[in-house]
Amino acid sequence: MRSEGASDGIERFNSPGKGRGLQARKEFEVGDLVFSCPAYTHVLTVNERGNHCEFCFARKEGLSKCGRCKQAFYCNVECQRGDWPMHKLECSSMRTFGQNWNPSETVRLTARILAKQKTHPERTSSEKLLAVSEFESHLDKLDNEKRELIQSDIAGLHHFYSKHLEYPDNAAMVELFAKIVFRSKALEDTLMLALPQRLYFSNDSVALMNHSCCPNVIVTYKGTLAEVRAVQAINPGDEIFTSYIDLLYPVEDRNERLKDSYFFTCDCQECTTKEKDAAKLEMRKLNDPPKPEVVKDMIKYARNVIEEFRRAKHYKPPSELLEMCELSLDKMGSVFEDTNVYMLHMMYQAMGVCLYMQDWEGALRYGQKIVKPYSRHYPAYSLNVASMWLKLGRLYIGLENKSAGEKALKKAIAIMEVAHGKDHPYISEINKEMEEH
Numbered sequence: 001m002r003s004e005g006a007s008d009g010i011e012r013f014n015s016p017g018k019g020r021g022l023q024a025r026k027e028f029e030v031g032d033l034v035f036s037c038p039a040y041t042h043v044l045t046v047n048e049r050g051n052h053c054e055f056c057f058a059r060k061e062g063l064s065k066c067g068r069c070k071q072a073f074y075c076n077v078e079c080q081r082g083d084w085p086m087h088k089l090e091c092s093s094m095r096t097f098g099q100n101w102n103p104s105e106t107v108r109l110t111a112r113i114l115a116k117q118k119t120h121p122e123r124t125s126s127e128k129l130l131a132v133s134e135f136e137s138h139l140d141k142l143d144n145e146k147r148e149l150i151q152s153d154i155a156g157l158h159h160f161y162s163k164h165l166e167y168p169d170n171a172a173m174v175e176l177f178a179k180i181v182f183r184s185k186a187l188e189d190t191l192m193l194a195l196p197q198r199l200y201f202s203n204d205s206v207a208l209m210n211h212s213c214c215p216n217v218i219v220t221y222k223g224t225l226a227e228v229r230a231v232q233a234i235n236p237g238d239e240i241f242t243s244y245i246d247l248l249y250p251v252e253d254r255n256e257r258l259k260d261s262y263f264f265t266c267d268c269q270e271c272t273t274k275e276k277d278a279a280k281l282e283m284r285k286l287n288d289p290p291k292p293e294v295v296k297d298m299i300k301y302a303r304n305v306i307e308e309f310r311r312a313k314h315y316k317p318p319s320e321l322l323e324m325c326e327l328s329l330d331k332m333g334s335v336f337e338d339t340n341v342y343m344l345h346m347m348y349q350a351m352g353v354c355l356y357m358q359d360w361e362g363a364l365r366y367g368q369k370i371v372k373p374y375s376r377h378y379p380a381y382s383l384n385v386a387s388m389w390l391k392l393g394r395l396y397i398g399l400e401n402k403s404a405g406e407k408a409l410k411k412a413i414a415i416m417e418v419a420h421g422k423d424h425p426y427i428s429e430i431n432k433e434m435e436e437h
């Protein structure tokens with residue numbers, strides 16, 4: 001196998017049947033940092049402004065404002081200076097457009113990439129193993145809807161950023177947007193839980209990793225730095241796999257998602273043996289067990305209701321959403337066990353609605369039912385499980401059950417110490433929360 005490029009413990013290689021990939025050059029134990037990589041560029045989403053520094057993404061109180069636009073916030077003068085080459089793309093334009101300044105986040109990120117390409121035409125420190133020009137665009141697989149979205153983003157880019165940027169021709173722009181959309185989706189899928197409000201583009205080595213449903217690493221971010229830690233023992237020569245998708249669901253659902261979004265199906269051990277599917281699709285133990293057709297129909301119903309709910313979230317009021325969850329749980333509960341992943345999916349949605357409505361007791365009830373089966377269905381170190389323990393812990397503490405709260409938060413920390421590293425600021429924040437209560 002031909003090796004291209006190398007970094008400390010990792011190198012780029014040709015993964016049989018998968019194209020390019022990343023492999024280990026040495027041994028890593030669970031919790032070891034396999035590699036870290038700075039973001040090529042990054043942008044804080046508009047609704048997070050004021051909570052985080054625009055430059056280093058530190059979350060703190062008392063950030064100071066950009067004196068010109070009064071919209072961007074920084075730790076200090078150094079961070080403001082560091083961000084200026086990027087912020088200047090928006091600072092005066094925000095003042096000019098005022099309330100009407102509303103480019104999409106993808107447009108904002110693209111403007112930064114174009115600016116960066118101009119100021120750093122050479123390969124940057126975040127492109128050691130893979131240049132941005134090598135990123136996959138999957139241009140040929142874009143449907144009309146996505147093509148239209150891209151054209152409207154290109155229009156937005158010209159509208160809001162024309163002053164400071166030089167634009168490539170339309171074909172090159174479409175390709176760049178396709179790359180960004182593809183990479184952002186991949187990041188959004190994997191990082192949704194950790195970082196809902198920030199965008200990165202993108203860590204080459206992160207983009208090089210292939211998918212497995214039994215991943216041996218997890219990607220987290222410390223500020224704008226991507227950190228990749230082992231969640232299984234890794235030997236020299238092993239391929240490094242991350243997961244692109246939510247691993248809760250059974251094999252068929254996972255591969256549908258992979259095919260839809262990433263244009264391949266997975267052949268990992270989990271997908272071949274379908275080991276976890278029986279538990280994920282657990283049926284109720286009834287004296288008169290449901291017939292296979294009934295089970296099949298219920299799975300079909302479950303998939304439909306998940307899709308229907310996903311759409312309903314955009315327009316239905318919370319009370320109706322909660323009703324949708326409860327009705328579907330009632331119906332599925334006649335066939336499915338409470339630990340069945342379709343039940344868990346709807347309970348998770350119901351918990352989200354309760355949190356939104358500040359119904360803490362309701363949220364806690366759902367969370368208590370979810371967390372144990374979650375721990376069985378997900379891999380040993382999972383951000384989804386950590387995030388559930390974190391939510392539960394905070395709910396317990398908010399509801400004055402301090403000892404249960406601490407226990408749950410400690411479970412979250414145990415996972416995060418492996419995934420995020422022991423010295424991650426998130427962990428000190430959680431420890432502080434425990435001390436304060």
Ligand SMILES: [Zn+2]
Pocket residue numbers: 053054055056057058074075076079
């Ligand atoms: Zn800062």
Ligand SMILES: [Zn+2]
Pocket residue numbers: 066067068069070071072087090091092
């Ligand atoms: Zn400004």
Ligand SMILES: [Zn+2]
Pocket residue numbers: 212213214266267268269270271
């Ligand atoms: Zn798989």
